[in-house]
Amino acid sequence: MADLADIAGDLAERDRAESLALHAARTAHPRPTSRTPADRCAGCGQPIPAARRAAHPAATRCAPCQAAAEVRRTRQHRTGVW
Numbered sequence: 001m002a003d004l005a006d007i008a009g010d011l012a013e014r015d016r017a018e019s020l021a022l023h024a025a026r027t028a029h030p031r032p033t034s035r036t037p038a039d040r041c042a043g044c045g046q047p048i049p050a051a052r053r054a055a056h057p058a059a060t061r062c063a064p065c066q067a068a069a070e071v072r073r074t075r076q077h078r079t080g081v082w
């Protein structure tokens with residue numbers, strides 16, 4: 001029969017392994033942040049102009065695609081249709 005120290009040791013080991021796996025996954029596929037701006041627009045796939053990235057470092061779309069997305073979102077909000 002396992003005593004509490006064995007159980008605690010097993011849980012700590014499992015927790016450590018999960019943390020290491022999560023860290024490895026995040027390192028392999030970092031999410032875009034304001035410090036790592038997206039190079040390409042999420043809408044059209046074209047490069048986001050440097051001026052837009054400078055003005056909005058967290059931008060994930062070019063200006064026309066962002067405007068279109070905002071219009072769609074406003075319409076969806078108004079009509080309730082998603």
Ligand SMILES: [Zn+2]
Nearest residue numbers: 041044062065
């Ligand atoms: Zn675009």
